């Protein structure tokens with residue numbers, strides 16, 4: 146069975162909109178685990194726009210499955226990861242102005258830098274995964290860094306505007322996954338996956354794990370709204 150790691154960044158986005166202490170991504174992580182999630186993911190961004198250092202520290206202490214820390218390969222983040230020791234670190238590119246991660250890591254262009262980051266994290270006992278576009282050259286470069294795993298960027302597939310495009314981009318993901326496995330890498334997939342576009346992946350053995358955030362948190366807001374409104378009406382009226 147494929148595993149699901151749930152990204153709780155957007156619970157923190159909602160909290161930071163008010164700068165108060167709820168909703169707490171740490172509580173959300175516990176609920177996701179109780180529902181069967183195989184791991185929890187957070188992206189600690191340089192600008193701390195959603196997840197805070199405190200969240201990562203508490204998650205490391207409290208979650209029962211696995212903590213996957215998405216991070217840029219900067220000295221600050223590497224230092225924090227080496228202290229907090231998440232089970233997994235996923236290296237991603239990061240630009241200050243982006244709304245979410247755009248594109249995979251340019252492992253080919255940053256080979257020495259990424260190799261060094263991978264080894265600094267691995268020395269601290271952290272399992273390292275690289276978020277890459279489904280391209281042969283990037284996969285070869287990823288394997289050469291010593292990382293044991295790649296997460297294939299599914300964003301282009303998720304944004305396909307026609308079924309034919311989605312079919313073609315899905316095939317590209319399948320070939321990239323096969324190539325990565327030939328290179329000895331474990332293969333995950335993520336970004337933009339939702340309750341519709343995940344269906345093509347059902348039963349595919351090429352991918353061991355999915356990393357999904359926004360669509361799950363969006364769904365939770367909507368499916369939870371009915372109960373939340375009813376509870377408030379009872380409180381108002383006694």
Ligand code: PXP
Nearest residue numbers: 246276335336337356357358359
């Ligand atoms: N994988 C990576 C590397 C990401 O940066 C993100 C977004 O934080 C995701 C997966 C999850 O994407 P989404 O929120 O669209 O499910």
